[in-house]
Amino acid sequence: MSEEHNNHEIEEVKQEEEKKEIEHYCYLCHRPESMTGKMLKLPNDIHICTDCMQRTLDSMGNGQFGFIDARNMDLENLDISKLMGDMQGMQPKPALKKKKKEKKEKEKLSLKDIPAPHKIKAMLDEYVIGQDYAKKVMSVAVYNHYKRVVTNTMDEIEIDKSNMLMIGPTGSGKTYLVKTLARLLQVPLAITDATSLTEAGYIGDDVESVLSKLLQAADNDVEEAEHGIIFIDEIDKIAKKQNTNSRDVSGESVQQGLLKLLEGAEVEVPVGATSKNAMVPLTTMNTKNILFICGGAFPNLEGIIKKRLMKKTSIGFEADLKDKFDKEENIIANVTNEDLREYGMIPEFIGRLPMVFTLEGLTKDMLVKILKEPKNAILKQYQKLLELDEVKLEFDDGALEAIAEKALEKKTGARALRAIIEKFMLDIMYEIPKDDTIGKVVITRDYIEGHGSPVIELRDQ
Structure with a gap:
């Protein structure tokens, strides 16, 4: 054992x-x-x-x-x-609930609060030079739109909306007019671009995406968005392609898709996105009371207008000269629906834009005014920048004319002004902070034309 x-x-x-x-x-x-x-x-x-x-x-x-x-x-x-x-017996900390942002209640507009057309135009005059006819048309349209927002009927008569088509050369102020208007209005306004729109089923944005942007501008308030304004820029880019065998997915088909929006229809719109899919909630919007403003440069439209105006034969005693309309600066003002149809816009689309108006091409005098008169003129911006360095900036009349002449040569309208000024102001903005004794800089015509220098005055010691 x-x-x-x-x-x-x-x-x-x-x-x-x-x-x-x-x-x-x-x-x-x-x-x-x-x-x-x-x-x-x-x-x-x-x-x-x-x-x-x-x-x-x-x-x-x-x-x-x-x-x-x-x-x-x-x-x-x-x-x-x-x-x-x-x-298991321990008590977990209670989850904190996120506080929802309280929506500020907006005061409802009354007929007394609606700004009159001359007041809207006066506000636009402070920022936009010239284009008086365009400003009048927009002021009246917006004034009527305000009244439709306040009341849909007047003496039991329903007021129709007046959608607008704005035609003007590049740099004439189409988008700038609408952006300025956006700052003055109390209704939601969305600015979108037609170049990204394609036929449903193709890569790009559907036509409903223009309503999505308006809905976002109204903080997803459908009722408020249904009384808003939409500006569709570059509308000429959806014209029908001429003499092409390829599928035109961003041309006539997009015009067809926009018809129901312009006229007024119940449309399902994705909330917080530009395209419909299973993950995005949809809401229904009625476009009956939404004002549409379309704008485009319509390049080569002048050629179509000239062709129509040259009705008479070019042979014989009463013949029109071929260059009769070549020197006419504002020939685009003679545009008709027939010209737009030949350009590639379908008749149904043109018919839903009853108010067609044009913007003038900018002249030398208008460019000089654009440089110095608006509230946020580019010269005032540079004067403010140099004022922070305690330096006074001045432009003589010859310099302003030289800038305007150079801008006309570029043929890109008011956009050319900033490019020209940025170029010759570069050295000045670089050198001035180096020297504390500089008190004043005067830009001359010689400096703009490249054979001179700005006049510099020293500070009083």
Whole structure:
């Protein structure tokens, strides 16, 4: 018996020594016990290191049990069931609700509050030079639109909206007029571009995307958006392509798609996105009371107008000369629906834009006024910049005329003015901060033409 007892004890000692030699690995991160230190032993011979235990506790409580430190636990005497029970009994922190932004209640417009057309035009005059006819048309249209916002009927007679088509050469102020109008109005206004619109099913924006932008401008308030104004720029880019065999996915088909919007229809519009898909909620908008303003440069339209005006034969005593209309600066003012149809706009589309008006090409005198008269004229901007350096900036009349002449040569309208001024103001803006003694800079015609320098006056010491 004694030998058997001794042999049994020897076997137990050997098993214990073998156990000591066996190294356990973490069930989660697979690191050995020699690297992690003591491990927590679970049923079925599962071992977990303290690092993985800590991560598990943190993830289970979503940060609520961050004060439990698994690394300092007594792992040998740890009761897992008691620990889990304690954790379940803990009260998690209540989730904080985000405060919703309170919508400011807008005062409803009354007939007394509606600005008269002459007041709207006067506000536009402060920022936009010339284009009196265009400003009159827009002022009257917006005035009538305001009245339609206030009341849909007047003596039981429904007032129709007057959608507009604005035609003018590049840089004549089409977009600038509408942007200026946007600052003056209390109705939501969206400015969008027709160049990105394509036929449904093709890469690009659907026609409903123009309504999505208006909805965003109205803070997703459908009722307010339904009385807004939409300006679609570059409308000439969706004209029908002439003599082409390729599929015109951004031409006539887009005009067809815009018909229902211009006329007035119930349209499903994606909220917060420009295209419909399963993940975007939709809302229904009625376009009956939305005023549409379309604008475009319509390049080469002058050629179509000249061709129509040259009705008489070019042979004989009463023949018109071929260059009869070449020197006429504002020939685009003679545009008719027939000219637009030949350009590539479909008759149904033109019919839904009853008010067609043109903007004049800018003359030298108009460009000089644009430089110095508007509230935010470019010269006033530079004078303000140099005023911060305590330097007075002046332009003589010859310099302004020279700038206007250079801008006319570029044939890009008022946009050319900034490019020209940026070029010759670069050296001045670079050099002036170097010298504290400069008090005044006068820009001359010679400096603009490149064979002179600005007149610099020093400060009084």
